[in-house]
Amino acid sequence: MAETFTTNVPARLDRLPWSRFHWMVVIALGVTWILDGLEVTLVGSLSPAIAGGLGLSSTQIGLSGSAYILGAVLGALVFGRLTDTFGRRRLFTVTVGVYLAATILTGFSWDFWSFLLFRFLTGAGIGGEYGAVNSAIQELIPARRRGYTDLAINGSFWVGAALGAMGSLIVLDPQIIDQAWGWRLAFIIGGTLALIVIYIRRYIPESPRWLMTHGHPQEAEAVVAAIEADIERRGTKLSAVETLPSLRLRPMRTSWLDIARSLVVRHPKRTVLGVVLMATQAFCYNAIFFTYALVLTRFYGVAPASVGWFILPFAAGNFLGPLLLGHFFDSIGRKPMIALTYGLSGALLCLTGWAFAENMLSAVWQTVAWTVIFFFASAGASAAYLTVGESFPLETRAVTISLFYAFGTLLGGVGGPALFGALIETGERHQILWGYLLGGGLMLLAAVVELFLGVAAERKPLEEVTPPLSIIDDVP
Structure with missing residues (x-):
């Protein structure tokens, strides 16, 4: 391992024009969220068929959802730490492999306990992906496009x-597929799709930023040189590297104590900001999404088989929220756009809750109201992941993303659906209104916190937003 070295790898990555390489990163790594969205929606839509096929009660279906969430939390924490230790590339290969195997096995479940185990393992794979993939994307995408790219990729959850x-509309139709096999086939096909992901990811190199902070500056240089050569071979002339700014680094091994110091001592305001952004959006999202079908069927008389429409x-x-608003997070800036999207979605959620309570809306x-609300909320929620990744040192980036993701998932995945489920059970619209007001109020609170504690990271190199722990000094 090198003692001390000087490198301009970050500056070389940030000056690259958008290229075939960046499209490959977006496709190979961004598909994670599509798989996650596919998983969550399939289980929600197929729960009646799964319950019938395996003889599960409503409580057991609920427990399987909790197992998925618990797996995602533990997977994020374990794989996030391993990602910072052993590299982005190794772990985003391992995690998608875990997802693939567990999802296919879910299709072969034979009883409640096997289904519970496979759902837990599927969640672990997806949870592990969050730290590995988010950190790799942020470290490989040029600074001027980092915000838009990260938001668009996170928003692709909704494509899934x-x-x-x-x-679900197909596999729940007995005229198309035998109901005994429909739900099983959905999981098997979903898992098999991950084989394509594994194949494409073979062409994604290790993050040069990770390599340079872990004592492999020559390998980092080689990866960047290969990307540059491919771009120039396709007709784009790059500027000379000699004029680019450099950093002097001393590789170090981070401990949990280093991580704790980074969160509590070095960046306490950013820690508060990350907790607020992640927890509020997780509560709001999970509360609405996991009870979406219940509201439609119980209060509007929508048939379960039609919920998919x-x-x-x-x-x-x-999906359109991050896609259409994402570039404003790079141009107008992180702080005003995050505050705006959180604030608008919170206010609209409170207003919609009142209209629902007064029985003023049809299905x-x-x-339509939920679609407009989450057009803004989705952009804000995606920016929460971006903020957490940018706000802490490179050496702890993956585990930091995982820690905040785990906290938000635990709070939103357990507290939100449980509270809204209990309120819906009362059958009283005005009782449910309190839940909507709470969710909207939390989003408004997050908007205020962003205005005071937000980080202006737009178009800045990651090393300028947050210097690495291993930095010695800047080299002019």
């Missing part, structure tokens, strides 16, 4: 949700 909704516009709004208009 739309695919899951459409798939109502999920499609909701998913479209969630269609309820769906």
